[in-house]
Amino acid sequence: MIRIAQSALLSRHRFHWPEALFWLAAVAVYFLFPQYLAIATTVLIVALFAVSYNLAIGFAGILTLGHGLFFGIGAYCAGWIALLGWTEAVSGALASGIIAALVAGALGPFLLRLTGLPLIMVTLGVSVIVYEAANKASWLTGGDDGLTGFTMSPLLGAFRWSVFGDTKYFYALGWLFVLFYAVKRIVASPFGVSLQGIRENALRMRLIGTSTLRHLVIAYSLSAGVAGVAGALSAQSNAFVGLGVLGLDMTIDGLVIVVLGGIGTLYGALIGAPVYMLVKHFAQQWNPFYWMFVVGALLIVVVRFGRGGLLGMAQAGLAWLIRR
């Protein structure tokens, strides 16, 4: 199972100085690579999605292969909220996240009774169903053409959504910052610790009096809410929602990032997202199909040899160096 040092469990809610590096790096990117702000914004959004996926799969142990569903719901909600005339971005994203969380809360009591293969299968099945339904319901989703033609009003009434993308970038960074620390608090709370207990041994948690299903449903909706906000950010910053947000690719991207960064480690998503998105960006320019080899090999190598992902490997390497 996933190893957690006891000290890490107790000190997890504290602020660690190395964390500041990520936020500093994110701000530095704005000044150093202004021409790459569009892809950098995508990286932040995908990182937020990975944070939410990690909350479900890494901390609560919910083996879901359908998390992209909530990203997609968030994206379409944000698109429609803007199309209906409410163009304020922050509340739009918040409302989209809440809707995604409500959907997860409604599905959860049915899905989360299952474990293992049936759970994987049903979550995958549900996301395939919704994708097909969205494809058919073009009055709602725009079908293949997607939702377009909405513009957001200036952020907080002051910052216009310029073509340079700096408003988008800091908007996404702000959401990632706030929700990352929210998830961090959740994970370190008694609720979060009991989620990890359920992940390790659901039966034992039930025997000591935890209502496991309720815990899992709450975790699932919280995670879906964060994923919904990520989807909303993608809709608002691209001013476009396509069927791709509901596709399996989105889920797989999030999953690979979580695995790459280290399942059940909070910072993993923050480190995995830039690495994965950059590799993907350049590998796809090289040849889109060799990309499949890269993803497959990455997954197999990290799962087989690198317990704890890049971060775990780095820690192990560091420990090895210190021992020498």
Next chain:
Amino acid sequence: MTIASFILLYGLSYGLVLCLIAVGLVVTMGLMRVVNLAHGAFAAIGGYLATGLMVQAAIPLPLAIVLAVVAVGLFSLVIERLVFVHLYTAPELDQMLLTIGLNFLAIGGLTLFFGPNVYPTKLPPYLAGSVDFGFRAFEIYRLAVIGVGLVVMATLIIVFEWTTVGARLRASVDNRSMAQAAGINVPRLFSLTFVVGSGLAALGGAIGAPMLPLEPSYPFKYLVLVLIIVALSGFGRIKDALGVSILIGITETAGRYFWPEASGFVIYVLLVAVIIWRRDGLFVRRASS
């Protein structure tokens, strides 16, 4: 009458192909409880190999299918020894991730060798026509698929139910450690089942190629359908797998016929509901708890 027979024939052939693809997974999952999402890749490779051998090397179709099945069987033995042996004791999450990784490798490989588009299949002339039964003409190909599928499944059920190998298999599915204690070599049995199961998937992919088009994303595209059959059949129950597959095949064909605009997802909605309702399998008698 003609509509009913049409749905029955098409649904039966479709269901039998699904059954051939899924049955190996039903048994291997029952034996080792490994979450294997890469099973569809074997079907895809089998389909591509058989079609490639027939179209490009001009080998007659039956021989091409046999060669493809044998090749995929041997290949799966290598994969089992290299990758899956490490998975038996791994957590489900690792199993899921690793087999998704294998799927990606398969998709990349298929694209590399056969190109990114749908790989066209061509039926040999003796299968392309149709035969008239008086009230309706039937495609020979569909009849051939039904024949092959029924013969293979019947053989499999006979082996599973009536031979010592089958008895060992059933014992190991029911209680692996007890079977091992009684002297059954479960890991070797598993290797054998894995190879046979992959070979059967290859057979399903090969004879089903005109129904389930060969494209690189095949391993993911039919994953849900295959997993639904596995989940509905319950662990290691071959006869249930046959029943479930035929039921799905006929339901989906009927759905496409009567309600074409909604097909594609109505069946999934039904199946997901059924799985949530009966999580141990459709025909498994519930433990009284």
